[in-house]
Amino acid sequence: MSIMVKVEEKLYQNRYIVDESRPHIQIKSEEVCQSCDRQACTFCCPAACYSKNETGGVTLVTDGCLECGTCRVVCQDKGNIAWDYPRGGYGISYKFG
Amino acid sequence: MVEKFDAIVIGAGPSGNAATYTLAKQGLKVLQLERGEYPGAKNVQGGIMYSHELEKIIPDFREDCPTERHIIEQRVWLLGDDNYVGTNYRSEAFNTDKPNRYTIIRANIDKWWGERIRKVGGLQICETTVTELIRDASGKVTGVRTDREGGEIHADVVIMADGVNALLAKRAGLQTEAAPENVALAVKEILFIDPELIQQRFGIKEDEGVVIEIMGKVTKGMCGTAFLYTNKESLTIGIGCLISDFKNGDCPPYKMLEDLKKHPVIRPLIEGAEMKEYAAHMIPEGGYKAIPQLYGDGWMVVGDAAHFNNAAHREGSNLAMASGRMAAETVLELKAAGKPFSAGNLAAYKTKLDDSFIIKDLKKYRELPGIMHGNKQFFGAYPDEITAAAHNWFTVDSVDKKTKEKAIMKAFVKRRSVMGLVGDAIKLVRAVR
Ligand SMILES: Cc1cc2nc3c(=O)[nH]c(=O)nc-3n(C[C@H](O)[C@H](O)[C@H](O)COP(=O)(O)OP(=O)(O)OC[C@H]3O[C@@H](n4cnc5c(N)ncnc54)[C@H](O)[C@@H]3O)c2cc1C
Ligand code: SF4
Ligand code: SF4
Numbered sequence: 001m002s003i004m005v006k007v008e009e010k011l012y013q014n015r016y017i018v019d020e021s022r023p024h025i026q027i028k029s030e031e032v033c034q035s036c037d038r039q040a041c042t043f044c045c046p047a048a049c050y051s052k053n054e055t056g057g058v059t060l061v062t063d064g065c066l067e068c069g070t071c072r073v074v075c076q077d078k079g080n081i082a083w084d085y086p087r088g089g090y091g092i093s094y095k096f097g
Numbered sequence: 098m099v100e101k102f103d104a105i106v107i108g109a110g111p112s113g114n115a116a117t118y119t120l121a122k123q124g125l126k127v128l129q130l131e132r133g134e135y136p137g138a139k140n141v142q143g144g145i146m147y148s149h150e151l152e153k154i155i156p157d158f159r160e161d162c163p164t165e166r167h168i169i170e171q172r173v174w175l176l177g178d179d180n181y182v183g184t185n186y187r188s189e190a191f192n193t194d195k196p197n198r199y200t201i202i203r204a205n206i207d208k209w210w211g212e213r214i215r216k217v218g219g220l221q222i223c224e225t226t227v228t229e230l231i232r233d234a235s236g237k238v239t240g241v242r243t244d245r246e247g248g249e250i251h252a253d254v255v256i257m258a259d260g261v262n263a264l265l266a267k268r269a270g271l272q273t274e275a276a277p278e279n280v281a282l283a284v285k286e287i288l289f290i291d292p293e294l295i296q297q298r299f300g301i302k303e304d305e306g307v308v309i310e311i312m313g314k315v316t317k318g319m320c321g322t323a324f325l326y327t328n329k330e331s332l333t334i335g336i337g338c339l340i341s342d343f344k345n346g347d348c349p350p351y352k353m354l355e356d357l358k359k360h361p362v363i364r365p366l367i368e369g370a371e372m373k374e375y376a377a378h379m380i381p382e383g384g385y386k387a388i389p390q391l392y393g394d395g396w397m398v399v400g401d402a403a404h405f406n407n408a409a410h411r412e413g414s415n416l417a418m419a420s421g422r423m424a425a426e427t428v429l430e431l432k433a434a435g436k437p438f439s440a441g442n443l444a445a446y447k448t449k450l451d452d453s454f455i456i457k458d459l460k461k462y463r464e465l466p467g468i469m470h471g472n473k474q475f476f477g478a479y480p481d482e483i484t485a486a487a488h489n490w491f492t493v494d495s496v497d498k499k500t501k502e503k504a505i506m507k508a509f510v511k512r513r514s515v516m517g518l519v520g521d522a523i524k525l526v527r528a529v530r
Contacts (some may be wrong), residue, residue: 001190007351010286010375017134044343046284046350046377046523066377067139069262070282073340073379085264087244089224093138094333096287096374097203 005043007048011064019090023062025049025071032080033057039072041081066092102128104428105241105252106226109136111414112400113258113422114210116155119327121219123429124199128250129219130243132226137207140260141285141378142414143324143335146201146310150418155213157496159195165328167304170299174362177484181362190304200306200326200333202287207508211240223420230255230269230396238269238395249300249354254438255396256424256459258417261379263389263402271398272389277469281321281408283337284350288356288370292330298366299327310411311336315478317348320469320476321341321359324411325366332367334358339470350377381528382408385463391450392443398426405455423449449480472524478512 027033032057041050047064050071072083085091106117109131117129118397132450133139145168151158170187191197214221231240231249240251257265261298266272284458292303299307321338336350336357343350357363381387381404388404391397399405400417407416427446428438450456469475486505 004356007349010351010372012392013374014376027491036244038344040344043347043349046282048349048351051279067377068282068377069342070340070377072262073275073277073280074344076277083264084224086130088226089134089138093134093409094140094204094374096205097137097140097207097376 007046008064011047014064014066015093015095016063017090017093018063019086023060024063024067024086025060025062025065025081025089027058027060028080028082030055030057032078036078040074044070044074046070100250101240102126102250102252103432104128104248104254104256104425105130106256106258107241108260108400108402109133109211109221109257110140110258110260110400110417111206112402112405112417112421114207114214115150115418115479116256116258116399116425117219117421118154118210118214118217119220119422119425121214121429122217123219125428125432127219128252129214129221130225130227130241130461131221133223135208135223136211136221137204137205138223140203140207141283141376142203142324142385143285143411144201144202144203144206144332144414145326146199147412148195148197150415150422152195154418154422161402162209164199164201164202165192166301166304168198168200168306168308170305170307172307172309174311174313175483176311176315176360176362177479177480178314179361180484180488181313182484182487196306200308200328202328202331206518215356215393227259227265230265232269232395236394238393241265253395255426256421256445257396257398257402258421259402261381261401263398266389266398266402271393271396275340275381275383275387275404277341278339279381279387279404279466280340281337281380281382282343282350282377283335283380283477284354284375284377285333285335286354286372286376287328287331287333287374288329288367289461290370290372291369294369294445295327295330295332301327308351311357311363312476313484315353315360316330316476317346317353318471318473318477320344320346321345322411325363332340332370334363339382340379341470351375363394380413381406382407382466384408384466385456385459386466388459392440392446393444394440395438397427397443397446397509400425405459407458407462409465410458412458418451421456423453462528466530468524472521474517474521481508482512 319342
């Protein structure tokens, strides 16, 4: 849990232009996550967007997403992530990069 | 009416900027599309910028390019748990009028490129995500669709400079998803600090810079590296490993970064600095064998999207700029000759790449990614043994030197066996020869 807090502190420094209307990444099937043995997205995502939930699946909240693409690469064997960029101008906006 | 351009460039990173600038400068009608709020908004670099390739495109870049410090000292450190062994190279000869390497803040550089592109008549439009390539019945790429209203734009040729995710080529079936062992994930932070402190801690003057490349225990046995660079008023610190290793491990990247910052050798260098941004980005590290199809009817792919990255030397932006320039030159040559942008004619781009440092270097190191990925002792056992050896050697304790040598050798053999050590040496030599 202490790890989660730390990454939130990091993300807090960043500038995001949030697109309320639609998350740009989606989990396709909850069941596939439930039967995914390591659920690697939960510890590979640099923004901790994926967390294990009570149903044994994974919950995705894209607010802090850095648009790196790692989750898509990690989940390619399961193919359970629909990954897109946010609309032009939205999402992470690095001041320094 | 549907607008038509000579060329469309997708992306405003170094590869797309080099291509757009080169085309616009020769008077072509070129449109560059970027999904970020401004150029650089989506981009991450360590970052070291190499001037040689930029100079070829914009010879007078030093007049207004917002670089940070020119690099006069390079350190390579192997970190153990609470120690390091390293080499430094520093030279007054790096203090010239035309330095070869600078530290940069990436967003500043991308914005600067945008201004230079406008000055030569290129059209750069931000806040526009290209969603798809438009192809005609024969499969030839004839333009792009964007997420803007009525967002269909046509061109004679499309240059994909959209970076490591390369979604457009994947969607069009021109590339497959990168294997987890062929891409690294890097995380980094920018830490603001009084420039006086930077100069004191690193032993440098104003404008002079130091870069530290880091390997060892900090990557927790995973195949990866870390870095610490000096900017004018800030430090950047980052760490990255292959995604396959993150996937097989259980250490989140931000935890790895936090542990790096706390390492007893690193902490005193960054103490008191204020973190202002946290970033993450992938790096294509599969090398030569991971290079996709580079051109086809009406299209070319450049930079990270083409997997042009030399992980062994931490070079990416220079390969990006060079490939962007070569793609643009191919367009200019075909246009001057009145030839169509067919796959057969665009093969000239590949020929240019083959003749350049890009393909030559990637070919030279083609076995390295596989060896690093398959031989974890380079990231686990060796850092331990090497730092322990140094500790033993430099501890003055009245043990004779010959006995010390023996003990050091024995420790290596114990961890790795003689054949293992010999085998590793052979592997490394083969990979870089
Ligand atoms: C942590 C880190 C440290 C690095 N350090 C160094 C270093 O010290 N030296 C060095 O030379 N290299 C370094 N690199 C590598 C270097 O940053 C890359 O090689 C370089 O940025 C690649 O340039 P590019 O133009 O091909 O792609 P990018 O810089 O990624 O640019 C791609 C652009 O395309 C845009 N885009 C993507 N998709 C779309 C779309 N569909 N529609 C519209 N726009 C789109 C993106 O927003 C982005 O602006 C580092 C990389 C990382 C991650
Ligand atoms: S890796 Fe893919 S399938 Fe597994 S938990 Fe994550 S999203 Fe679900
Ligand atoms: S793109 Fe990167 S930051 Fe965003 S959810 Fe996926 S892994 Fe996390």
